[in-house]
Amino acid sequence: MSEMRYALISVSNKEGIVDFAQQLQELGIKIISTGGTGEKLKAAGISVIDIPQVTEYPEMLDGRVKTLHPAVHGGILADRSKTEHMQQLRELGIKPLDLIVVNLYPFAETIAQEGVSLAEAVENIDIGGPTMVRAAAKNFEHVTVVVDPTDYQAVLDKLKTDQLSKADRLELSYKAFAHTAEYDHLIQDYLAGLKKEQDGFPEVIRDRYQKINDLRYGENPHQQAAFYSANQSQEDSVATAKQLHGKDLSFNNINDTNAALELVKEFKSKPAVAVIKHANPCGMAIADSLLTAYQQAYSGDPMSAYGSIVALNREVDLKTAQEMTGPDRFVEVVIAPGFEDEALKILKERWESVRLLETGELGGEVNPGEKDFKKVTGGLLVQDRDLATITKEDLEVVSDREPTEAELKDLLFSWQVVKHVKSNAIVLAKNEMVLGVGAGQMSRVDALTIAQLKAGAEKEGSVVASDAFLPFKDVLVEAVKAGATAIIQPGGSIRDEEIVELANQHDLAMVFTGRRHFKH
Template identity: 50%
Template sequence: MARLALLSVSKKTGITDLARSLVEEFGFDIISSGGTAKTLKDAGIPVTKVSNYTGSPEILGGRVKTLHPRIHGGILARRDIEQDIKDLANNQIRPIDLVVVNLYPFEETIAKPGVSLAEAVEQIDIGGPAMLRASSKNFTHLTVLCNPDQYDEYLQELRTNGSASLEFRQKCALKGFLHTASYDNAIAAYLAGVETEGIPETYTVSGIQIQSLRYGENPHQPAAWYQTGTKPTGWAAATKLQGKELSYNNLVDLEAARRIVAEFTDTPAATIIKHNNPCGTAEAGSIFDAYQKAFNADSTSAFGGIVALNRAIDALTASELTKTFLECVVAPGCDEEAQEVLTKKGNVRVLILPDFLTGSKETVRAITGGFLVQTADDIIADTSKWQVVTERQPTPAQLAELLFAWKVCKHVKSNAIVISKDRTTLGVGAGQMNRVGSTKIAVEQAGEKAKGSVLASDGFFPFDDTVRTAAAAGITAIVQPGGSLRDKDSIKAANELGLLMVVTGVRHFLH
């Protein structure tokens, strides 16, 4: 008796070529349902509709097609169990040797603007996951394919061995279970987002590996890059124009860079990242000027850095970028002349990320025995809600400078201090165990340029020492969250020293 294949796919890519090879090369009989059966019939491939095979019509508008004992009996039968074989014979069920299934496009549907809950629910596949799970469970006796990328490899197995090897079948079963798990996770995450605000009671994480990385943070740590969802978004959708393969550390730093320049939409901005912290960030009238200012803020640290620009790269900026060693450059676009200039530095990775603004809604961090989830720190600074707590009042220019420093400080590891002037960072103190230590680092880096600058702190001041250190360096204005039991001490010191101080009421720790 000919081998039997069940083909029922939402994504039709490659299905006619696979079916034709199954029939013409290997003598398979094919049963199929709905749109897949029509596609095969239109291509002149002999096919039996599932409803004709089972003797049961498709009902409920197609919701019930393959949920039938003649289908699942043929999938789940164990060929080495005598009773299973008898059950097949007694119920006129043929064993199924191959199941090819992929699922309704649920994630593609919910990604569409304005999709309703009812529309999303209709794209929740039932029969497909049931067949995937059943055939994956019974991989010792049949093969399951859930991705067009597997078709050629399966045919090669048949051509080489006459049938698929157990090793291949087990590998395909794993992909089947991963596919259904990812699909269920997407549905659960969507419904959790519809039904709840904030963090849901159950949180699932799944992804598809899109690239094996050379290593992680260090050479002894294996690593890989995963894409969430079936449709590439974010960095998975970025275009790499040139350069070596991206590393784990490149991607971590690129995301840090993206988050900073995403803060600035109205004016051109540039940032240079080293070890997940900005060594230079600036706003200017052109992207060329913004990059120059960011680079000159700390040209020593910029060597080997990650550059993010929130405007397309032009030839003039490209020429400037080639003057030093950089690991990566990312921008929303790059004109042809600029691309030609950048080829002079062929090893630098140049990426185009059209959408800088869309980031993850949550951050996830693994801990032993579980993981932590928090909503993203994407609150937009509103200066109208800031409170001036000193006798000195800010000018519009000072308030704009304080806002710039505050936006950058949000993305510096705690304890974080940022000193800026002319919308350019002059000194950055990051990740120190006490705030005074971070302040001293930032002040030392700023040097004489600190005179007339402003300072931002990601946390409040428990003592007045940071205020006094800032004043001694010539800093004229400070922005900080406020909320310390000793706020009055810092305010008093600021008034004594003639400083302006603004409190935001919002803290931006980054650990």
């Protein structure tokens, strides 16, 4: 304990700081502090050395300059193993600072406020704090830096037993640099947002993700993997969901559950259920009750539904849970806004390993500025998220026959679903229920063929959704053979005219959306 003599405390987040400082003082450590932090500690009866007593300069420029002084940074950066460094401190009357407890101005909280001005944001860019944190983190061999209030107790416990090691200081140094890096990243993003309209995408993209946990392996057992959450994200997601039961989520579980949740988030007015296998929907339905929606989603492809991921946009009730846990059924993951107590009990009893995830009520704010990233070897593809939606007013009826009200409902429903199917993608639907899906095929005709096989006899009277335009008449020919009565597609093919003519010959209703939904 004789090595720990002076602690400098200057924090924006004052959670737990009084108790921490009191215990430091009880250990014989002298407290140096600044501004508001110093006042709070003094009010609690803690003896504080004010920064001006150390620097022999007053805090100035409305607090912009407080700790930027050799008396502070010399005390932090001195290499205690070098005789000449310590001799210089003595000659200059500088006290070695052994513990730096600093966190930064609330920039994130400031810019999150509605109507915040640029001047207010700039005033909350900390300068002295990051400088002290980085100086202490650099000199971790001799100085302990603490930026996170959750570390206070652990540091105290180590100090009380004289067990604060170099490895501990190195870990705290890592957290300190992560803290300042995140802070700088927030500022960079904020300033980039101010000039986005002029410059488009930023010149530099830096990762900002926090590890949630390591995974047993990746897509395959020979690949190591981990799961990270996006910093600052408040959107309903797998990353923010609470796991209530079951084994740890695997890499593929997380990927598939994300696909399932994103699909049901498309539907708000009615209960919706998605059954996902390998990131594609094998069943999807909306209905007036959750039970009916589940029954129809499951019946879309019962064989593929074994070992699937199920997402629901309403709280899971008892009847739906009973249906889900029927004989010869197996589910890997269920994700929903919540679970009734009896429903939760039934699911837990049926499958010991099933992962049950609770998101809370869906409908949280979607960040339209968030980008979609696709990693390629040696680079990164960045694009806007595909958040585009359509209404019946957006549709262009290009056939002679207008779609009926029932067809129109199914066309809009199938269009929302096909957006979440890997391209080339075809969806057959009827009564707001998916009958068959053809996903990820090199040929659009093959995708329709697969969708027909899945739909079976139910395909008669269905509607067809194609995620991109029809380049030839062949898809429409197969749709007619399948008994489809209406089709929704982007349009834009050089053969649109002859494709529309063929639709008219067979009394099919055809609508164009004017946009496509490739998903690779």
